[in-house]
Amino acid sequence: MTFKEREKIKKIYDETATLIADLALKQNLSQDEMYFLLNLLDLIVIERKSLPLTQVLHLWLQKDLNPALDEEIKNLLLTSDLKDEKELKKTIDNIRRLLAKY
Amino acid sequence: MLARGYEKIQEYLYDLESERRVLSAMLHAEEACIEAHSALVAADFYSPKHATIFELACSLYEREIKPTYVEILKEGHALGILTNPKDIEELKYIAEHYIDDENIKYWIKRVKDKARLRKFEAFLRRSYNLLYENPESDVDDILLAAEEELTNLTALDIDDKIDTPEDLAKLGYEEVEKRFLRYKEIKELNKGVLPLEGLPTGFSSLDNITLGYKPGDLVILGAQTGHGKTAFALHTARAVAVDAGKKVLYLNTEMSRVQIALRWGSILSGIEHERIRKGDINETELSIIFNAYSRLRDSGFYSYPCPNLTPEKTISIARKFKAQKNIDMMIIDYIGRMEKYDPRLSEWQILEQIVKTQKVLAQNLQIVVMCLVQLNPDGTLQGAKRMKNECDLMLRLSPIPKEELAENEELKKYLNPNYYISIEKNRDGKSGVLLPIQFDLKRQIMKDAERIQL
Structure with missing residues (x-):
């Protein structure tokens, strides 16, 4: 993976995590939904x-x-x-x- | 005038960029977690938000959870801490601005230095207020109090404590009183067997002399090649991690995971190592070995085979395991195989450097560090004098010569002794003592040589 690709994935990861947390703060997502989506994000990007x-x-x-x-x-x-x-x-x-x- | 100067100084009292760099590195690299966890506390951060994120990251790391951005969000949410969109924005900013510049120590120092500077500024402000509010106070008293406070600030480690004569006298009396009462109790109740002050050594004779390996101790064990260094290490690990249920981290530079695992099978089952290695055992023995491994499973033994071990790496690993597993002891098997600091240094200089590092590590983490070293074929040790200076306990393991077994009347009072543990140095007690032991090479088991009942 090139540096640029890594940067891009990292940006998507950060943005997605923030979006999920924001939606939970605004109560558009329940706590369980937030945990699931964050865990899924880690599973895909970090654990691969x-x-x-x-x-x-x-x-x-x-x-x-x-x-x-x-x-x-x-x-x-x-x-x-x-x-x-x-x-x-x-x-x-x-x-x-x-x-x-x- | 004063207010303007005060405002200007405020700008120098914090460095939010360094704080973000440290936190960002913690979110991305384990090495940064190890360094920051061991060097910083939440109060070192100027920004309360940063202090909170630091605490969350440390709390996750101690539970062996990688403190990723997502994990911090989850933890913060669960604890009801990160409940403001601005907090999330700040955390996102930190996560996004990670630069892998391998300069974590520099950023940690910046954060630490600013924290010290803030303490100094607070000290100046307190002193100024004191003068302003109590202009008639005794000058000597004011200066003396200020000097003491300033001394504490200038000490390298803020947590350093200077003992006053009163502190030391109190500590000394309490220690003696404790020992006096314990000794009395032993004589009356325990029939003279001394309880240990530290971790068991695995030999009653060595326990009696050392009272166990104590936190902060550096223990060096020397033996010639093929004369039981690893057996001694695993015997110690058995006494501490299996029998006493304490936590031991074992770093091995030579053996594979499989080799270490097989050795345990022999040590804990009492079945010859060679037979276990070949698989030359019967059903009953297999069942005995199964039970032996159950004991290992329930123990506090952590193994880290590491062929490319460096002194730097031992520090990181020890800090990690102290934070995550709260280890009581680390065993390095053995330091002669560690990678060199600097190829221009001679062997004894390298060993001295390694041993010094390990002593500081033992003291800082308040764990026992045991280093195994290889003796020369003539039984001498390179750099022995300097190593001896650094360590608290220096032991030597060697076979008892056949002639000595035949001629030494004292040895004849023991049942089949074949090895000596020689106490070369003992900071807390008697040294120059030879302890006869039995070393069963086939089973890799060591024990005190029993005295023959007459």
């Missing part, structure tokens, strides 16, 4: 081991699901510990299963 999760998130966004199912997937994500690899894998599998139904 999030490919299966981002794939399933993309898949989810592409689907037009009913609100109840959306809520179910969201709850699965918010209650999952992203740092626990086993738990994360289980969550991803569960989301895939739910998405496969539609």
